[in-house]
Amino acid sequence: MAKQFKPAISPTREENYPEWYQQVIKAADLAENSPARGCMVIKPWGWGIWENIQKVLDIKFKETGHENAYFPLFIPKSFIEKEAEHVKGFAKECAVVTHHRLEQNEDGTLSPAGELSEPYIVRPTSETIIGAVYAKWVNSYNDLPILINQWANVVRWEMRPRMFLRTVEFLWQEGHTVHATKEEAIEETEKMLEVYRWFAHEYLAIPVLTGKKSANERFPGAVETYCIEAMMQDGKALQAGTSHFLGQNFSKSSDIKFTDSDGSIKHAWTTSWGVSTRLIGGLIMTHSDDDGLILPPKIAPQHVVILPILRKNVDKQEIYNFCQEVETKLKTKTFDGAPIKVKIDQREHLNAGEKSWGWIKKGIPVRVEIGPRDMEAGSVFVGRRDKGVKEKESLSVDDFVDSIEETLQSIQDNLYKRALELRNSRTVIINSKEEFYAYFKKNTGFVETYWAGTAEEEELIKKHLNVTIRLLTESDDTGECFYTQKKTTTKAIYAKSY
Amino acid sequence: MAKQFKPAISPTREENYPEWYQQVIKAADLAENSPARGCMVIKPWGWGIWENIQKVLDIKFKETGHENAYFPLFIPKSFIEKEAEHVKGFAKECAVVTHHRLEQNEDGTLSPAGELSEPYIVRPTSETIIGAVYAKWVNSYNDLPILINQWANVVRWEMRPRMFLRTVEFLWQEGHTVHATKEEAIEETEKMLEVYRWFAHEYLAIPVLTGKKSANERFPGAVETYCIEAMMQDGKALQAGTSHFLGQNFSKSSDIKFTDSDGSIKHAWTTSWGVSTRLIGGLIMTHSDDDGLILPPKIAPQHVVILPILRKNVDKQEIYNFCQEVETKLKTKTFDGAPIKVKIDQREHLNAGEKSWGWIKKGIPVRVEIGPRDMEAGSVFVGRRDKGVKEKESLSVDDFVDSIEETLQSIQDNLYKRALELRNSRTVIINSKEEFYAYFKKNTGFVETYWAGTAEEEELIKKHLNVTIRLLTESDDTGECFYTQKKTTTKAIYAKSY
Numbered sequence: 001m002a003k004q005f006k007p008a009i010s011p012t013r014e015e016n017y018p019e020w021y022q023q024v025i026k027a028a029d030l031a032e033n034s035p036a037r038g039c040m041v042i043k044p045w046g047w048g049i050w051e052n053i054q055k056v057l058d059i060k061f062k063e064t065g066h067e068n069a070y071f072p073l074f075i076p077k078s079f080i081e082k083e084a085e086h087v088k089g090f091a092k093e094c095a096v097v098t099h100h101r102l103e104q105n106e107d108g109t110l111s112p113a114g115e116l117s118e119p120y121i122v123r124p125t126s127e128t129i130i131g132a133v134y135a136k137w138v139n140s141y142n143d144l145p146i147l148i149n150q151w152a153n154v155v156r157w158e159m160r161p162r163m164f165l166r167t168v169e170f171l172w173q174e175g176h177t178v179h180a181t182k183e184e185a186i187e188e189t190e191k192m193l194e195v196y197r198w199f200a201h202e203y204l205a206i207p208v209l210t211g212k213k214s215a216n217e218r219f220p221g222a223v224e225t226y227c228i229e230a231m232m233q234d235g236k237a238l239q240a241g242t243s244h245f246l247g248q249n250f251s252k253s254s255d256i257k258f259t260d261s262d263g264s265i266k267h268a269w270t271t272s273w274g275v276s277t278r279l280i281g282g283l284i285m286t287h288s289d290d291d292g293l294i295l296p297p298k299i300a301p302q303h304v305v306i307l308p309i310l311r312k313n314v315d316k317q318e319i320y321n322f323c324q325e326v327e328t329k330l331k332t333k334t335f336d337g338a339p340i341k342v343k344i345d346q347r348e349h350l351n352a353g354e355k356s357w358g359w360i361k362k363g364i365p366v367r368v369e370i371g372p373r374d375m376e377a378g379s380v381f382v383g384r385r386d387k388g389v390k391e392k393e394s395l396s397v398d399d400f401v402d403s404i405e406e407t408l409q410s411i412q413d414n415l416y417k418r419a420l421e422l423r424n425s426r427t428v429i430i431n432s433k434e435e436f437y438a439y440f441k442k443n444t445g446f447v448e449t450y451w452a453g454t455a456e457e458e459e460l461i462k463k464h465l466n467v468t469i470r471l472l473t474e475s476d477d478t479g480e481c482f483y484t485q486k487k488t489t490t491k492a493i494y495a496k497s498y
Numbered sequence: 499m500a501k502q503f504k505p506a507i508s509p510t511r512e513e514n515y516p517e518w519y520q521q522v523i524k525a526a527d528l529a530e531n532s533p534a535r536g537c538m539v540i541k542p543w544g545w546g547i548w549e550n551i552q553k554v555l556d557i558k559f560k561e562t563g564h565e566n567a568y569f570p571l572f573i574p575k576s577f578i579e580k581e582a583e584h585v586k587g588f589a590k591e592c593a594v595v596t597h598h599r600l601e602q603n604e605d606g607t608l609s610p611a612g613e614l615s616e617p618y619i620v621r622p623t624s625e626t627i628i629g630a631v632y633a634k635w636v637n638s639y640n641d642l643p644i645l646i647n648q649w650a651n652v653v654r655w656e657m658r659p660r661m662f663l664r665t666v667e668f669l670w671q672e673g674h675t676v677h678a679t680k681e682e683a684i685e686e687t688e689k690m691l692e693v694y695r696w697f698a699h700e701y702l703a704i705p706v707l708t709g710k711k712s713a714n715e716r717f718p719g720a721v722e723t724y725c726i727e728a729m730m731q732d733g734k735a736l737q738a739g740t741s742h743f744l745g746q747n748f749s750k751s752s753d754i755k756f757t758d759s760d761g762s763i764k765h766a767w768t769t770s771w772g773v774s775t776r777l778i779g780g781l782i783m784t785h786s787d788d789d790g791l792i793l794p795p796k797i798a799p800q801h802v803v804i805l806p807i808l809r810k811n812v813d814k815q816e817i818y819n820f821c822q823e824v825e826t827k828l829k830t831k832t833f834d835g836a837p838i839k840v841k842i843d844q845r846e847h848l849n850a851g852e853k854s855w856g857w858i859k860k861g862i863p864v865r866v867e868i869g870p871r872d873m874e875a876g877s878v879f880v881g882r883r884d885k886g887v888k889e890k891e892s893l894s895v896d897d898f899v900d901s902i903e904e905t906l907q908s909i910q911d912n913l914y915k916r917a918l919e920l921r922n923s924r925t926v927i928i929n930s931k932e933e934f935y936a937y938f939k940k941n942t943g944f945v946e947t948y949w950a951g952t953a954e955e956e957e958l959i960k961k962h963l964n965v966t967i968r969l970l971t972e973s974d975d976t977g978e979c980f981y982t983q984k985k986t987t988t989k990a991i992y993a994k995s996y
Binding site (some may be wrong): 032033034036039040041042043044046047048050051067068069070071072073074075076079080081087091092093094095096097098099100101102103104108109110112114117119120122129132133142148152153155157168169171347349395 | 530532533534537538539540541542544545546548549565566568569570571572573574575577578579583585589590591592593594597598599600601602607608610612617618619620627630631640644650651655666667669718846847938960991
C-alpha cells in the first residue's frame with residue numbers, strides 16, 4: 001500500500017495544474033486525443049457522464065415546453081455570410097467542405113474530386129441554417145412560439161485544443177426559439193439560464209454565478225448573452241453555459257416574419273442557448289484532487305463498485321456470492337429516483353490494490369471492499385471518494401445498504417459545499433485600479449467590482465492582465481467604477497478564464 | 499365531413515407510390531428537405547420516433563454487454579486509403595474537408611482558406627478511425643472483448659437522395675467490437691442481427707427475413723454481411739439493418755494485435771453493425787395508408803390525443819376540465835412499461851375536423867373526441883388509426899381507460915399481422931429461369947429460389963431485371979438453382995429494392 005503515501009496523479013494540482021488536468025482525464029479513462037487533430041475520443045466512462053447530463057437536461061427541456069428536432073450538419077457558405085457579426089465570430093475557425101468525392105491516383109492514393117459549386121461549412125453553431133428553416137415555418141402568430149432543441153456535434157477549428165474545454169469537434173445541445181414579442185423572448189432566455197444554473201448546482205455540484213456578458217464577450221450576433229460562470233480550483237473562470245437573446249438580428253437576416261393578430265407583419269424575436277461537453281471539463285476541474293477524478297453521485301455513471309478481496313485459502317466463489325448479495329440489496333435502494341448503480345469488479349488479472357486505485361482515479365463515489373473477514377462478520381469496508389483514500393469504515397451490510405441514499409446525498413452536498421467555499425475564499429471585492437492591478441499580477445480568483453468603463457478600456461485591461469469581465473449584474477446600490485471612478489449600479493466579475 | 503370520402507393523401511399508393519411516400523412525410527410533419535442538398539430537417543414528430551428507436555435499442559445494447567462511446571466526425575484521408583475494398587465502397591460519395599477557415603473577400607463574400615495538409619473525410623462509417631484507436635487499446639487478451647457502440651451522424655454523398663431512405667447526412671448507431679477468436683466474433687455478429695430482428699418485430703411491427711448478403715451486396719471490407727430485409731407495400735425490399743463479420747480485414751489494415759494467453763501475438767477479429775434513420779422510412783412504407791402515416795403504438799411519440807369538441811352554447815372550460823379528467827385517468831395506465839403518452843389538443847384556431855385530420859395524418863394510434871354530449875353521458879368517442887377513419891366507437895370513460903393497454907397492444911399486433919400477410923401474399927417460390935423473368939417483368943415481390951450462380955450471373959440478372967439477391971440462407975434440403983440448374987442447399991430471396 002506504499003502508493004497511498006504519494007498522490008496517484010503526477011503532477012499534482014500545485015505542481016502543474018494544466019498537466020494535472022490532462023493526467024486526471026487519462027487516469028480516469030474519460031477520453032483521449034484522436035488521430036483527427038483536436039478531436040477527442042470520448043471513452044465509455046466519459047460518455048457515461050455525458051449520457052447522464054443529456055438525460056437530466058432533456059427531461060428539463062421537455063418540462064419547460066421544448067421539443068427536440070434535428071437540423072443539418074452542413075451550412076451553405078452563403079448562409080454564414082448573411083449575419084455580419086456572425087461572420088466575424090466564426091469564419092476564422094470553421095471546417096470547409098469543398099469536394100464530394102475522392103478519386104484514386106495512379107499510386108493508389110486518393111485526391112479530392114467533385115468540387116462543390118458552393119462550399120459547405122460544418123456547423124459551428126446553427127442559428128443561420130435553423131433561421132432559414134424557421135422562416136418557412138413561421139407565417140402567423142398561431143405558429144409561435146417555436147420551442148425547439150437539438151442534440152448535435154459542432155466543429156470550431158480551435159488552434160489550441162484542450163480535451164473537453166476546447167476541442168475541434170464537440171457535442172452540445174442548442175436550443176433555438178422564436179417568439180412574437182421581445183418580452184417573451186427575454187423571458188425564455190432567462191428561463192433557460194435558470195435551467196442551466198439549477199442543473200450546475202443540483203447535478204454537477206458546481207456553484208455558478210449568473211449574469212450578462214459585456215459587449216466584447218457576447219455571442220456574435222446576440223443582443224445580450226446571459227451566462228453561468230464557475231470557478232475552477234486554480235481560481236480561473238469557466239463559462240459553463242450561455243443563453244442568448246438574439247433580438248431581431250437573426251430574424252432579420254433570415255427573414256423570419258409573421259402576421260400578428262392585428263394583421264400587421266412583424267419580424268419575430270429569437271433566442272438560442274447551449275451547454276456542451278465542456279461541462280465535463282468543468283466537472284473535472286471543480287472537484288478532482290491529486291488522486292484523480294471525483295464525481296458527484298448524481299452525475300456519476302456508477303454509484304458503487306464492489307471489490308472482492310480474494311485470498312488463497314478462501315473459496316473465491318463464496319466471496320463472489322456474498323458480493324452478489326450485497327449488490328442485490330443495494331439495487332433495491334434508489335438515489336435521485338432511480339435504482340443505485342452498482343457493479344462488482346471481478347477482473348482477476350488485477351490485484352486488489354490495482355483495482356481499488358483504478359476506481360479511485362475514476363472518481364466513483366463509493367468503493368466497497370469485501371474480503372473473507374468482512375464476509376464472516378457480515379460487514380463491508382467502505383470508502384467514500386470525497387474523503388481521504390485511507391479513511392475507510394467497516395459497516396454491517398444492512399447499515400451500509402440502509403444508509404446508501406444518505407451517503408450519496410452527503411457526498412453530493414459535500415462536493416458542492418467545498419466548491420462554494422473555494423469560490424468564496426478566492427473572491428475579493430476591489431475598488432481601486434491599483435489594488436486591481438496588484439491583485440491580478442499576483443493572483444487568480446474572482447474580483448467583484450463596480451464597472452462603468454468602455455469596451456476599449458476593458459480591452460486594455462485584458463491586454464495588461466489577461467483578465468476579462470466574466471459577467472455583469474445590476475446592483476441595488478450605486479458604487480464607483482474601480483477604473484473610471486464613474487458612479488454606476490453595474491457590477492462586474494473580473495477573472496482569468498478558460 | 500366531405501373530406502372523409504376521398505383519402506387525405508394525394509396521390510394514393512396506387513396512383514404513385516414514391517410520391518405518396520413524400521406526401522405522407524409532409525402530411526405527418528415528420529421531416530423536410532433542408533437548404534443543404536440531400537440533408538433532412540427531422541421535425542419534432544419524426545424526431546420523437548427516432549428518440550424511441552434510440553431508447554429501446556440503447557437499453558438492449560447495454561443488456562447485451564455493450565457500452566457507448568464517441569469517436570471523431572473526421573477521418574484523415576490516409577485512413578480511408580488503408581483498406582482496399584473500403585476505398586472502392588466509399589470514395590465516390592464522401593464529403594471532403596480541405597480548409598479550416600473562411601477569408602473575407604473585398605466584396606464581403608467568403609472564400610475557403612487555410613488549406614489542410616491532409617484532407618479530412620466526414621465519416622461515412624467509422625471502421626478505419628475506430629480501428630486506429632482500438633489498435634492502441636488492445637494489447638493483451640485481457641483487453642478483449644471490446645464491445646462498444648456509438649450514436650452518430652454520418653455522411654454519404656448520395657446523388658439521388660430520398661428522405662429517410664437515402665440522405666446525404668443520416669443518423670445511426672454503429673457498433674464496433676473486437677474479439678480474440680473468430681467464433682466469438684461470429685457469435686457477436688449473429689447476436690446483434692437477432693437484436694435487430696427482435697426490434698423490427700416487437701417495436702416497429704415489421705416482419706423481417708434474416709440471412710447473409712451475397713458477395714456483390716456485402717459491406718465493403720466485410721467477410722460476411724448479415725441483414726434484416728423487409729417488404730414494403732409496393733413489394734420492394736428494404737434493407738433495414740446490417741451486422742458485419744469483418745474477419746481480420748480491418749484488424750490487419752489497422753494493426754489490431756494482442757498477446758494471447760499462450761504468449762503468441764495474434765490479429766484480433768472484429769465486427770460492426772448498424773441501423774439508421776432509414777428505419778423510419780421502412781416504418782412509413784410498411785404501415786401507412788392513403789390517409790397518411792400509421793404508427794405502431796410501441797414506437798409512436800404519443801399514444802392518444804384528446805380532441806375537445808367545442809360548441810357555441812357550451813362553456814369550453816367545462817369541456818377542457820372533462821378532457822383533463824380523462825387525461826389524468828389515462829396517465830395512471832401503462833403501455834410497454836411506461837405511462838400512456840397522452841395530450842389534449844387545445845388549439846383553438848383550428849376546427850375539430852382540421853385537428854382530427856391532422857392527427858390521422860400523423861398516425862397517432864388512438865384519437866378521442868369529447869364533445870358536450872359525450873361529457874354529459876360520461877363517455878368518449880374513440881377512433882383507432884389501424885381501422886377506417888369513420889369506424890369510431892362510443893365508450894364509457896372507464897371502459898376506455900381500462901382497456902387502453904389492450905387497445906394499443908391490439909393495434910400493434912394488427913399492424914404486424916397485416917404486414918406479414920402482405921409479405922406472404924407477395925412472396926412466390928420460383929424454380930425456373932423463364933418463370934423468374936416472367937415474374938419480375940410484370941411484378942414486384944419476393945422470389946424465393948435455390949441459387950448456385952456466380953457473382954457475374956447475379957450481376958447479369960440485375961442488369962436485365964433490376965433485381966438483386968436480398969439475402970441467402972442455408973436450407974436443410976437440396977434443390978436446383980433456377981438459373982444454373984446446379985444442385986445446392988443455398989436459398990436466395992430475389993427482389994427489387996430501395
